[in-house]
Amino acid sequence: MIIVIGEFRFKADKMDEIRPHMIKVIEASNNEDGCISYAFSESIQSPGLIRVAEKWKSFEDLEQHFKTEHMNNWREAATLVGGSTDRNVAAYEVKSIKEL
Structure with missing residues (x-):
């Protein structure tokens, strides 16, 4: 399993425009x-900060995801609102899981 976790930021005044x-x-x-x-969450303490949490079956699936039409549309929409900043997102390969 692949876990993608991280965060990025949009200008707070662009959030209403980018949410849809x-x-x-x-x-x-x-x-x-x-x-x-696949989930995004918006910080309640820091306007415009978006946290990312994703789970994928494989790196191949994640790579295919990056090539989809909806990801191209997402990138275009993000660019139209001025782009994201402070991007810190990484993918991790998980070998074992322990439920907490």
């Missing part, structure tokens, strides 16, 4: 065959 695009990419990504879960 976030919803679209989340819904489409969650419908991909290799996606286990």
Whole structure:
């Protein structure tokens, strides 16, 4: 399993404009065959800060995700609102899981 976790930031005054695009990419990504879960969350303490949490069956599935039409649309939408900053997102390969 691949875990993607991280965060990025949009200008706070652009959040109303970008949210509908976030919803679209989340819904489409969650419908991909290799996606286990895909979520963004908006910080309540730091306006414009978005946290990312994704689970994928494999790196191959994640690579395919980057090539989808909805990801291209997401990138275009993000660019139109001025782009994201402070991006810190990484993928980790998980070998074992312990439920807490």
